[in-house]
Amino acid sequence: MNYIASKRAKYLGKYSALTLVAMVFLFPVWLVFINSLKRDTEIYVNLFGLPKAFQFVNYADAWINGKFHMYYMNSIVITAASVGFILVFATLSAFALSRRDLIGKKLINVLFIIGITVPVQVSLMPLFVLVKDMGLYNSMIGVVLIFIAFRIAFATFIVTGFIEGIPVELEEAATIDGANSFSLFTRIILPLCKSSISAVAIFNLVFVWNNFWFPLIFLSSQSKKTLPVGLLSFMGEETTAFGKLFAGIMILTLPVMIVYLLLQKHFVQGVTAGAVKG
Amino acid sequence: MKPAMKALLKRNAAYYSFLLLPLTLYFLFFLYPNASALIWSFFKWDGMAPEMEFVGLKNYIDLFTKNTIFYTALKNTFAYTIILMIGSNLMGLIVALLIHKPSKINNVFRTVFYLPGVLATVAIGSMWTLGVYNPNFGVLNTFLRSIGLDALTTAWLADPRTALFCVALVHVWQNMGFSMILYIAGLQEIPEELYEAASIEGADSLQTVWHITLPLLRRVASIVMVLVLIFGMRSFDLIFIMTEGGSAFGTTEVLTTLLFRQGFTFRKVGFSNAIAVILLIVVVLTSAIQKIFLREKDGGQ
Known part of the structure; x- marks a missing residue:
């Protein structure tokens, strides 16, 4: 029982750590994606957050x-x-x-x-x-x-x-x-x-x-x-x-x-x- | 001619014809320009004048005696390569050790970590320059300000203390997936029985990695080392994009950016080609030395 529990904890720990690393790793790509959907004025004040309104003006531009x-x-x-x-x-x-x-x-x-x-x-x-x-x-x-x-x-x-x-x-x-x-x-x-x-x-x-x-x-x-x-x-x-x-x-x-x-x-x-x- | 002989020649003639076009293109657009680079390095030329002036070894001598930026570029090339090699190998190896077993979830992580490897360098360069390193609203400075470390904020790509390291770090980000995939391939060749034996003997996972996995990875490690070394030595794109052609007050000048500027901007063609030849020699020599070094270690074990 104990053995299985510790194995499961190890597994969980390993993959939560990996998930965290992967998120940091992909952050630049994520940043570009969400900001491509914002207006320039919004980018300056809100770089990290999701866009207030999704819009494709930049793509059209x-x-x-x-x-x-x-x-x-x-x-x-x-x-x-x-x-x-x-x-x-x-x-x-x-x-x-x-x-x-x-x-x-x-x-x-x-x-x-x-x-x-x-x-x-x-x-x-x-x-x-x-x-x-x-x-x-x-x-x-x-x-x-x-x-x-x-x-x-x-x-x-x-x-x-x-x-x-x-x-x-x-x-x-x-x-x-x-x-x-x-x-x-x-x-x-x-x-x-x-x-x-x-x-x-x-x-x-x-x-x-x-x-x-x-x-x-x-x-x-x-x-x-x-x-x-x-x-x-x-x-x-x-x-x-x-x-x-x-x-x-x-x-x-x-x-x-x-x-x-x-x-x-x-x-x-x-x-x-x-x-x-x- | 005997009919059999004739038939043989005729049969091989088809095979020669298969090679004709590709080899012609390869000779014309690849080998010939490379040979020219070697020859031109003994001439003085601005790239336009009808006559080239033979100057012997003068370009090389000037390079080593008059041009101090050459030593800076050489030093930066090595520093950049070392950062890339350590970063890409270490990160690639650690991640590979964690996710090398074939499973669905590991496959997802593998996909994530190799992703930067398929992105265009122009995209990566602008992504990091604007999103991460931008002094006004980039991630790095915003983060430092938010935790009260305003003193540490800087213009990362213009500051001579940080510029080279910051570009090399992006290269590590782009390249670590490549090392990871090769390490995973190496890890999957290690027979499962060895791990089982180790666990019966009571070895914990760190001991297993240290005594079983790492020694058996030596061959793959030597391949990864040599390849990443070559990548580092010839890196150009990221430095060119992120620091305006390696300028940043000369702090990110490497051999490739130096020879590009000397040739295309200052029109010192012979001089530029002398740098190219030195670069070539450095690449071939260092990878040969490394190969021999790693092979010797391999044989000793």
């Missing part, structure tokens, strides 16, 4: 006047294109690298490891000059190409590790039946590495969606800005319109939070696979 509807579209286009190509290229490369002893395979692997460790800032100046020379400055295509180039190494690495764990016998049997390399890829490999592909997809989705760095440097016109860049300029220009800024943060983070809550299993897989490989 950010969406229409703040041009967030435009940034939103740009973010979707750039993210979809980048992630789509990263997936196609990474799975194809991983298939080739894990199934054939190609000449230069070792070199390619080493070059990909470089791609995973080198800080982005190292190549920034030369990349900037290159992009300008190629006429790709202020072009969304240019930004997509850069995203692909910077993410392909890591993505290929993870999928390669996964494909190497798939037995070759299936493909050998299919080859005898007359399948060519492309149909081996589409009919056998792709269906079998779905889980690693979704982990890579979600990971890059979040990366590209959240990245402000490449769009900030390589896109100049207002009409091509992405959400994070739009939010950044909000932060610079409007030092008094906090409600609008908070609404902007919510517009930027809400889609990712929803995807995260729905597909968290794949996030965990992606983190673990990436770290163990790296």
